[in-house]
Every structure is written in structure tokens, then in C-alpha cells.
Amino acid sequence: MDPVRRVAGRALPLARANVDTDQIIPSHWLKRLERTGYAAGLFEAWRRDPSFVLNDPRYRGASVLLAGPNFGCGSSREHAVWALRDAGFRAVIAPSFADIFRSNALANGFVPVELDARLVEDLIEAVRMDPSTEIVVDVDRRTVAAGTIAGSFALDDYARTRLLEGLDDIALTLRHDAAIAAYEAKRPEWLPRVR
Amino acid sequence: MSTLSEKIWERHVVRRAAGEPDLLYVDLHLVHEVTSPQAFEGLRAAKRPVRRPDLVLATMDHNVPTNDQRPEEISARQIDAMARNAREFGIRCYPTGDPEQGIVHVISPQIGLTQPGMTIVCGDSHTSTHGALGALAWGIGTSEIEHVLATQTIWQTRPGTMAITVNGELPAECAAKDVILGIIARIGTAGGNGTVIEYRGSTIRALSIEGRMTVCNMSIEAGARAGIVAPDDTTFAWLEGRPYAPKDELWERAVDEWRALATDADAAFDREVTIDATTLRPYVTWGTNPSQSVTIDQRVPDPESYREDGQRDSASRALRYQDLRAGTPVRDIAVDAVFIGSCTNARLEDLRAAGEVLRGRHIKRGLRALVVPGSMRVKKDAEREGLDRVFREAGFEWRDAGCSMCLGMNPDILRPGERCASTSNRNFEGRQGPGGRTHLVSPAVAAATAVAGHFALPSDLS
Numbered sequence: 001m002d003p004v005r006r007v008a009g010r011a012l013p014l015a016r017a018n019v020d021t022d023q024i025i026p027s028h029w030l031k032r033l034e035r036t037g038y039a040a041g042l043f044e045a046w047r048r049d050p051s052f053v054l055n056d057p058r059y060r061g062a063s064v065l066l067a068g069p070n071f072g073c074g075s076s077r078e079h080a081v082w083a084l085r086d087a088g089f090r091a092v093i094a095p096s097f098a099d100i101f102r103s104n105a106l107a108n109g110f111v112p113v114e115l116d117a118r119l120v121e122d123l124i125e126a127v128r129m130d131p132s133t134e135i136v137v138d139v140d141r142r143t144v145a146a147g148t149i150a151g152s153f154a155l156d157d158y159a160r161t162r163l164l165e166g167l168d169d170i171a172l173t174l175r176h177d178a179a180i181a182a183y184e185a186k187r188p189e190w191l192p193r194v195r
Numbered sequence: 196m197s198t199l200s201e202k203i204w205e206r207h208v209v210r211r212a213a214g215e216p217d218l219l220y221v222d223l224h225l226v227h228e229v230t231s232p233q234a235f236e237g238l239r240a241a242k243r244p245v246r247r248p249d250l251v252l253a254t255m256d257h258n259v260p261t262n263d264q265r266p267e268e269i270s271a272r273q274i275d276a277m278a279r280n281a282r283e284f285g286i287r288c289y290p291t292g293d294p295e296q297g298i299v300h301v302i303s304p305q306i307g308l309t310q311p312g313m314t315i316v317c318g319d320s321h322t323s324t325h326g327a328l329g330a331l332a333w334g335i336g337t338s339e340i341e342h343v344l345a346t347q348t349i350w351q352t353r354p355g356t357m358a359i360t361v362n363g364e365l366p367a368e369c370a371a372k373d374v375i376l377g378i379i380a381r382i383g384t385a386g387g388n389g390t391v392i393e394y395r396g397s398t399i400r401a402l403s404i405e406g407r408m409t410v411c412n413m414s415i416e417a418g419a420r421a422g423i424v425a426p427d428d429t430t431f432a433w434l435e436g437r438p439y440a441p442k443d444e445l446w447e448r449a450v451d452e453w454r455a456l457a458t459d460a461d462a463a464f465d466r467e468v469t470i471d472a473t474t475l476r477p478y479v480t481w482g483t484n485p486s487q488s489v490t491i492d493q494r495v496p497d498p499e500s501y502r503e504d505g506q507r508d509s510a511s512r513a514l515r516y517q518d519l520r521a522g523t524p525v526r527d528i529a530v531d532a533v534f535i536g537s538c539t540n541a542r543l544e545d546l547r548a549a550g551e552v553l554r555g556r557h558i559k560r561g562l563r564a565l566v567v568p569g570s571m572r573v574k575k576d577a578e579r580e581g582l583d584r585v586f587r588e589a590g591f592e593w594r595d596a597g598c599s600m601c602l603g604m605n606p607d608i609l610r611p612g613e614r615c616a617s618t619s620n621r622n623f624e625g626r627q628g629p630g631g632r633t634h635l636v637s638p639a640v641a642a643a644t645a646v647a648g649h650f651a652l653p654s655d656l657s
């Protein structure tokens with residue numbers, strides 16, 4: 001996973017609440033065996049509407065997505081993060097995230113920016129007024145800034161370190177191999193083993 | 196002083212350090228064909244083995260056809276990959292055609308692999324289903340699948356705790372599905388975010404294990420990481436004698452331990468909600484998220500009746516997508532298709548409830564109706580009771596096990612504009628196929644609706 005210190009770029013004001021992962025990437029895209037190649041599936045159904053914001057040329061090239069609360073609810077599909085990434089996004093700013101989406105994002109160096117709802121609204125308004133507005137997400141300092149709008153977002157220390165250092169979780173965990181083996185040695189006998 | 200889920204959590208901590216999430220041990224890892232190929236690919240690339248193949252079970256359920264049709268080429272590739280990965284990494288897999296194959300959340304409890312006090316993960320958000328037996332079970336993404344395969348552990352930040360207490364006798368014609376739809380209507384799609392919901396109270400205690408699975412299954416629809424019910428005599432009676440359940444002296448020891456898992460009387464939850472079961476009615480969702488529901492006696496709501504902007508917008512968008520008019524009585528809404536299936540409602544008890552309504556009746560002419568058992572074992576058990584005949588004679592298609600029309604990634608999909616009464620768990624836009632319109636209901640309501648051609652209760656049928 002590549003480290004990420006900072007995401008800076010223009011933003012797409014999606015501005016919808018409860019965006020579920022079936023909308024982000026519909027299930028028929030989940031038949032692929034790869035971690036890439038999902039860009040064309042991003043918001044596939046909504047994109048059929050020519051007036052959908054993703055079709056608006058003024059927002060082309062955006063790397064930050066602005067959304068309403070409970071972003072990424074529903075299915076556990078990590079493909080949702082892969083699709084956003086493949087389409088050029090590096091961060092989503094929303095008042096809240098569904099749990100699994102959030103952990104999937106962190107596992108891919110994709111920044112889930114949980115920001116106060118008022119500030120998200122301000123950002124959406126600013127970007128709608130001027131689509132060239134640049135938003136800067138600073139992972140290190142946990143801040144978001146765009147013109148005169150500035151605020152800080154919630155991100156626990158561990159998640160922050162993972163993003164900043166782009167750590168390979170598995171390699172990290174395998175360092176605790178002795179602790180895992182010790183735990184295994186004392187698991188109750190009745191626990192099932194698949195035959 | 197701790198809650199059930201906290202006790203299970205504590206028993207699975209492998210490593211705890213300040214400033215880090217906990218590293219938890221995973222007792223059982225369930226795998227299916229759709230979210231796992233990239234994880235196995237990752238292991239292969241890093242030349243890592245699966246640490247505990249004996250704690251992993253795989254099946255094929257999401258994209259498999261449930262009739263004698265062959266999977267199209269891309270699905271076939273994914274199905275082949277599952278079989279190949281299982282072989283290469285030494286994992287037990289129940290492929291299509293196997294008598295144990297079925298929806299991952301149906302097969303594990305049914306063979307007794309899901310047991311109280313266990314930690315269970317799966318690359319699927321409805322893993323919360325297993326909480327019905329008192330296991331702490333949650334859905335994970337593909338990177339986490341790879342991590343669990345390699346280490347049998349997972350990093351997790353401690354969730355919050357939420358108690359939902361449901362007391363009182365369920366009114367006639369109300370099922371477990373109506374309990375959970377009623378809960379979600381009340382707390383909303385993010386009401387459980389960041390928490391494990393423990394379902395408590397006399398109504399929950401009176402539910403069968405199948406019914407508790409229906410409730411726990413949809414915890415994720417309220418945003419919760421997991422749902423759980425404390426194991427009790429109903430749990431033990433259900434589990435005893437199943438192939439993977441402990442035997443003899445081990446069984447006795449296990450049951451003693453399991454009894455001690457209950458939430459302490461003085462333990463506090465971060466949030467508590469109480470629901471009076473006697474006020475519940477059969478629910479029908481009208482919108483495009485599972486909290487957008489009314490009881491069958493009500494009308495499609497007017498978006499203007501919502502005070503909050505976000506809710507108003509989402510209600511009017513939902514009505515447009517669903518092609519519904521505010522004020523329409525729910526019973527006046529006609530459907531084109533009925534789907535009885537999914538990990539929410541495709542166990543034997545669900546098929547019995549639907550079958551009872553359909554016995555001696557026929558579905559409305561022109562309607563498309565599918566019943567898809569949750570597992571091949573459920574199918575066989577149902578056939579032993581003659582339920583297959585009841586469904587067939589009523590005009591339903593009787594299928595093999597799989598996710599089928601729950602998610603629109605296999606041949607069973609709604610056509611654009613088609614309206615479906617479905618016993619599944621998600622009514623998101625396009626969930627059952629692009630442009631399809633989903634209404635979530637219980638199995639009995641689905642069956643009555645199939646007969647009437649519009650939303651109906653069994654007691655509405657003459």
C-alpha cells in the first residue's frame with residue numbers, strides 16, 4: 001500500500017446521504033478477479049442520467065468526493081473503494097461513514113474524512129459556486145482546507161499512522177506470530193475444526 | 196460488569212497495546228467466490244500460506260445459477276477460481292452440486308459450525324446472521340480476508356454496545372422479519388453505526404433460532420457491525436447433535452461456558468432502545484433503503500411530511516425511483532414478481548410459513564414467483580415435507596440453493612421497472628437488477644402477495 005500524506009485537488013459535490021455500495025459499484029461488476037478495472041462501473045446506474053453530477057464536465061478530474069452522512073453503507077464489497085480509486089478519487093469527505101467502508105478505505109490508502117456536517121455543507125457550496133476550488137486534506141495534521149474554509153477531522157492515531165506509512169498489515173501482524181501461537185495453544189478444545 | 200459481546204471480545208484478544216486496535220483471534224472464517232479471489236491472489240503473490248485451513252469454510256452462493264442453467268463465462272471463471280483456490284490452499288469448499296452447498300450464512304449454522312462465544316468473519320456484510328447463536332460475527336472486506344487467511348487474526352477497534360429490547364407477544368401475522376423491519380424503521384439505517392447490537396427481551400427469547408437469524412441478519416441494515424442474542428436453552432437444543440457441535444463431555448463443558456456469556460445484570464450499554472412488540476404490524480418497505488417502510492395498513496408517505504431536508508430529498512428520490520405516489524394504500528400496490536429466498540428468509544421455517552399460505556392456492560396469473568432455498572439441505576428437508584409440491588402447484592419455481600434474486604449478479608434479476616415483493620434484506624436501487632423495484636416483506640406476506648397480486652396478508656385472502 002502506498003503511503004498518503006496529503007490529498008489535494010478539485011472535488012465532486014455528490015451531496016447525497018446513505019450512498020450504498022450497490023450504487024457505488026453494482027454487483028454485476030463483482031465478478032472480476034482483479035483489484036483494478038472498476039472505473040467504468042462507478043455509480044453506473046446514476047451515471048445514465050446525463051444531469052448526474054459525475055457527468056458534469058466542470059468536475060472532471062476531481063480527486064475528492066463530497067457526500068452526505070452514512071457514506072458506503074450496505075455490502076462489504078471492497079470493490080467500492082477500488083472503483084472510487086480507479087476513477088481518480090483519493091478521499092471521500094462526509095459527515096459519517098459505514099464501518100466496513102471505512103476499514104476497506106484505510107486498507108487501500110484511501111482517506112475517509114469524517115468531517116462536521118456543517119463544514120461538509122460549506123465545502124459543497126463552495127465547490128458548486130466554483131468547481132475549480134481546490135480542497136486539501138492533510139492526513140498528518142488531520143485537517144481539511146479550501147479557501148477560507150478550514151476544519152479538522154476525526155482519525156484515530158493508528159489509522160493515521162497506517163495511511164502515513166502505507167504499512168503492510170499482514171507483515172506487521174506476522175511479527176506477533178508468537179502471541180498468535182500462544183493464543184492458539186489455549187483455545188478451548190470443543191471449538192470446531194472444519195473437516 | 197460487561198456485556199455479552201464484550202465478554203466474547205475479551206476472550207479473543209491476542210494482543211493489546213496502547214494506541215493500537217486490538218488484535219483478535221478468528222475462530223471461523225467463511226469464504227465465498229465473490230469477495231475472495233483478490234485475497235487469494237494476494238497470498239500467492241506474497242508466497243504466504245493460509246495459517247489455519249481447518250478454521251476456514253468456503254462455498255459458492257452469490258453468482259451461481261439456481262436452476263439447471265450453466266453460469267455465463269465470467270461467473271464461471273470466478274466459480275472455478277474458488278474451487279482452485281480452495282484446492283491450492285487446502286480449504287474445505289462446498290461447490291455447486293454438493294449436498295452441503297448453499298448461502299454461506301445458512302450452511303454454517305445448519306451444520307453446527309456456528310457456535311456461541313465464537314468470533315466469525317466473512318467477506319459479506321450479513322455475517323451478523325451468526326449472532327443468533329451467540330457468536331460475535333461481522334463482515335469484512337477483501338484486504339481483511341487476505342489478512343485473516345494469512346494470520347487467523349484481525350485488527351479491530353472496540354465497537355460500542357447497543358441494547359435493543361423487544362418485549363411482549365408478537366401480534367398475529369407478524370414474523371421475525373417484522374421485528375427487525377420495525378426496529379430499523381425506528382432507529383434508521385445508521386442507528387447502530389459503530390456498535391454491536393444485543394437483541395434482548397421476551398419477544399426475542401420467544402423467537403426460534405431461525406427467527407433470531409432473520410433479526411441478526413439485518414443488523415447491518417441499521418449500520419451495526421454485528422447483532423447478537425445471548426445463547427439460551429433454545430440455542431442449545433437447536434445446536435445439540437448437529438455435525439460440528441461438541442459431543443458428550445465436551446458438550447457439557449461447552450454449555451457451562453456458554454451460559455456464562457450472558458450480559459451481566461449491572462453492565463451498561465452505550466445506547467438502549469426498547470420496543471413494545473404488541474405495537475408491531477407486518478411491514479412493507481416502500482423506498483430504497485430498509486428504513487423506508489410502513490405497516491401494510493398504511494399508505495405511501497408524503498416526502499413533505501419529513502422535517503429533515505436529507506430525509507425529504509431521499510424520500511422523494513425513492514418515490515420517483517419506485518414509481519409510487521404519496522398517499523397510495525400499500526395494499527393497492529401491484530407487484531410483478533415475488534422472491535422468497537436469501538440469507539434473511541430462506542430457512543425451513545421460512546419456507547413452511549410461506550407454504551402454509553400457498554397450500555391449495557395459486558399465484559396471480561402473469562406473476563413471476565421464485566422460491567430459492569437457502570441451502571441444498573433446506574431444499575431436501577422441505578421436499579421431505581412436500582413443500583416443493585405446494586410451491587410448484589401454486590405456480591412458484593422451485594430452485595436450487597443460492598443468493599439468487601437477492602442481489603442481481605446471477606441469472607435471476609428483475610427487468611427494469613419490474614416490482615418485486617422480496618423476503619431479502621436490501622431494497623437499494625437496482626439491488627435485484629438495474630431498474631428493478633424492491634419491497635421487503637416477510638415470507639408469509641410475500642406468499643399472500645403472490646396470490647393476491649398486490650401486497651396482502653394471509654388473512655386478506657378468501
Ligand code: SF4
Nearest residue numbers: 321537538598601602
Ligand atoms: S442472500 Fe443476499 S444478502 Fe445473503 S449473502 Fe447472498 S447476496 Fe448477500
